[in-house]
Amino acid sequence: MRRLIYGMNVSLDGYIAAPGDDLGWSVPSEELFRFWSDLLAETGVSLYGRKLWRTMSSHWPTADRQPGATPADIEYARRWRAMSKVVFSSTVDEVDWNTRLVRGDAVAEIARLKAEDGGPMVIGGATLAGAAVRAGLVDEYLLATAPVLVGGGTPFFTALDDRVELELLETRPFPGGVLLTRYGTRR
Template identity: 80%
Template sequence: MRKLIYGMNLSLDGYIAAPGDDIDWSVPSDELFQFWSGRLLATDLTLYGGKLWRTMSSYWPTGDQQPDATPAEIEFARRWRDMAKVVFSSTVDTVDWNTRLVTGDAVAEITRLKAEDGGPMDIGGATLAGAAMRAGLIDEYVLATAPVLVGGGTPFFTALDNWVNLNLVETRTLPDGVVLTRYETRR
C-alpha cells in the first residue's frame, strides 16, 4: 500500500495562499527549495488539483531552460517533467508531461491508487487535499511554515468532521525562519 503525503509552504496563520491567490510571500530559500526537491526525488507519483496543476505546468516544463536557472532548478524541472502525475479536475482540458487527467470521483481514484504497490504519493492543492483529508487518506503532513501572517486566503487544512491524531516525526528550523514539521497520522 502506498503512503499519501500532503505538504506545502504555509503562513504562520495557516494559509497556502493569501487573498487573491497571492503566493509571493512563500518564495522558498535555497535550502527550502532543496528540501522540496529532495521530496520530489523520493516521490513515485504526484496528485494535483486543477489550480496547482496550472501553476506548476506554467513554469516547470521549461524551468530548466530559463537563462537564470540554478542547477537545483534544472534538476527539479527535469524530474518534474519525467515523473508520473495525476491531475484531478473538471476544468482542465488537457495534460502533458507524463500526466493523466481524472475528471471523476477523486476520493475513489486516490483510494485505488493508495491500494497499489509503489512508492509514496504526494498530493497538492487545497481542494483536492481537503477531500483526501476528510476521507482519512492522508498518511503524512509536511508543513513548511513561513514567519508571516497573511490574514486570510486559501487554508492548508480543511474543516473536518472528526479529529485526526498525529505523531510528530520531524522538526527543523531553516536559516530564513521557516519551520519544517512532519507529522504522521496515527491509525
C-alpha cells in the same frame, strides 16, 4: 501500499496562498527548495488539483531552459517533467508531461492508487487534499511554516468532519525562520 503525503509551504496563520492567490511570501530558501526537490525525487506519483496544476504546469515544463535558471531549478524541472502526475479536474481540458487527467471520483481514484505498490504519493492543492483528509487517506503532513501572517487566502486545512489525531515525526529549521514540521496520522 503507498503512503500519501500532504505537504506545502504555509504561513504561520495557516494559509498556502494569500488573498489573490499571492505566493510571493512563500519563496523557499535554497535549502528548503532542495528539501522539496529531494521529496519530489522520492515520489512515485504526484497528485494535483486544478489550481496547483495550473501554477506548476505554467512554470516547470520549461524552467530549466529559462535565462538565469539555477542548477537547482534545472534539477527540479527535470524531475517534475519525468515523474508520474495525476490531475483531478472537471474543467482542465488536457495535460502533458507524464500526466494523466481524472474527471471522476477523486477519493476513489486516490484510494485505488494508494493501494498499489510503489513510492509515496504527494498530494497538493487544498481542495483535493481536503477531500483526501476527510476520507482518511493522508498518512503524513509536511508543513514548511514561514514566519509571516497573510491574514487570509487559501487555508492549508479545509473544514473536517472529525478530529484527526497526529503524532510529531520531525521538526527541522530552515533559513529565514521557516520551520518544517512533519506529522504522521495515528491509526
